[in-house]
Amino acid sequence: xxxxxxxxxxxxxxxxxxxxxxxxxxxxxxxxxxxxxxxxxxxxxxxxxxxxxxxxxxxxxxxxxxxxxxxxxxxxxxxxxxxxxxxxxxxxxxxxxxxxxxxxxxxxxxxxxxxxxxxxxxxxxxxxxxxxxxxxxxxxxxxxxxxxxxxxxxxxxxxxxxxxxxxxxxxxxxxx
Numbered sequence: 533x534x535x536x537x538x539x540x541x542x543x544x545x546x547x548x549x550x551x552x553x554x555x556x557x558x559x560x561x562x563x564x565x566x567x568x569x570x571x572x573x574x575x576x577x578x579x580x581x582x583x584x585x586x587x588x589x590x591x592x593x594x595x596x597x598x599x600x601x602x603x604x605x606x607x608x609x610x611x612x613x614x615x616x617x618x619x620x621x622x623x624x625x626x627x628x629x630x631x632x633x634x635x636x637x638x639x640x641x642x643x644x645x646x647x648x649x650x651x652x653x654x655x656x657x658x659x660x661x662x663x664x665x666x667x668x669x670x671x672x673x674x675x676x677x678x679x680x681x682x683x684x685x686x687x688x689x690x691x692x693x694x695x696x697x698x699x700x701x702x703x704x705x706x707x708x
Contacts, residue, residue, distance in 0.1 A: 613680025
């Protein structure tokens with residue numbers, strides 16, 4: 533009789549633990565569905581306010597789902613890692629958004645760029661990585677040996693991503 537009580541208690545504990553793991557996994561799946569429901573997956577564009585006919589310095593964020601995980605790419609300029617560019621054009625890059633987190637209405641990520649990932653011309657959105665870019669179409673930028681790592685945070689609301697930057701906010705509007 534005593535062994536039966538122990539067996540029942542162990543069985544109940546096992547079921548309780550299994551239920552907690554099930555709820556945790558279910559909550560994780562629901563959180564991923566919430567990301568889709570919040571509508572953050574897609575492309576976003578920041579239109580640089582000082583673009584000229586010969587130089588367009590717009591930035592883009594692309595958020596996608598791969599294997600049920602949210603991933604992102606950032607298309608930007610070397611100015612992200614250059615304190616004061618003077619006398620030369622910026623370089624352009626595409627890199628994965630590392631440590632990407634999207635919760636409710638917030639976003640955070642890290643960008644890390646190496647010199648060999650920076651190009652002379654804006655990177656087309658069709659390229660997902662610097663290794664995809666044909667060097668004859670878009671030569672490597674050789675102005676300065678720039679390396680950089682930067683952390684970003686911001687909000688996602690009303691179809692926009694609003695990143696906090698040193699001198700205010702950078703607003704990316706949904707493009708697709």
